[in-house]
Amino acid sequence: MSFQYEAIDHIQLASPIGSEDLAREFFVELLGFQEIEKPDVLRENGGVWFMTGTIQLHIGVEDTFSPAKKAHPAFRVKSIDKLKEYLSGKSVKYQDDDRLPGANRFYLNDPFGNRLEFLEWNA
Known part of the structure; x- marks a missing residue:
């Protein structure tokens, strides 16, 4: 092949019409993304x-x-x-998952029901 993939440019998730303010509350106010x-x-x-890093x-x-x-x-x-400690302090429910060897991870749903995974690979 004469081309190569470099990185994921962006991820798109869906939400209901008119839900932009709720998305801002969740991704900016709670998770710390920037619009x-x-x-x-x-x-x-x-x-x-939104963007983070x-x-x-x-x-x-x-x-x-x-x-x-x-x-x-993910x-x-x-x-x-x-x-996890931060989310617990904000009363955000998440689900731990230990089924991926070598990773500490959990799932939570955004306000629209979309699944989000957060993980950290063990050193």
């Missing part, structure tokens, strides 16, 4: 974009929305136990 501006030509579609997460709105309950992004984090 980034959508290009002018795409604003009319609704939705909202080099990871972009786009929330697109759908009138026939159905949450992704199995398919999910966010690699440092100090996952501190993240």
Whole structure:
């Protein structure tokens, strides 16, 4: 092949129409992402974009929305136990999962029911 893949540019999840403020509360206020501006030509579609580090997460709105309950992004984090402690302090429920050898991980759902994975690889 004369080309190569470099990285994932962004992840897109869906949410119901009109849910942008709820997405902001969850991803910015709770998880610490930053909102980034959508290009002018795409604003009319609704939705909202976020970024943390080099990871972009786009929330697109759908009138026939159905949450992704199995398919999910996985966010690699440092100090996952501190993240769990932080979420517990905010009364956010998450589900630990010890089925991936060599990883400390958990799942939680965004406000729309989309599954999100957070993991830290053991050294």
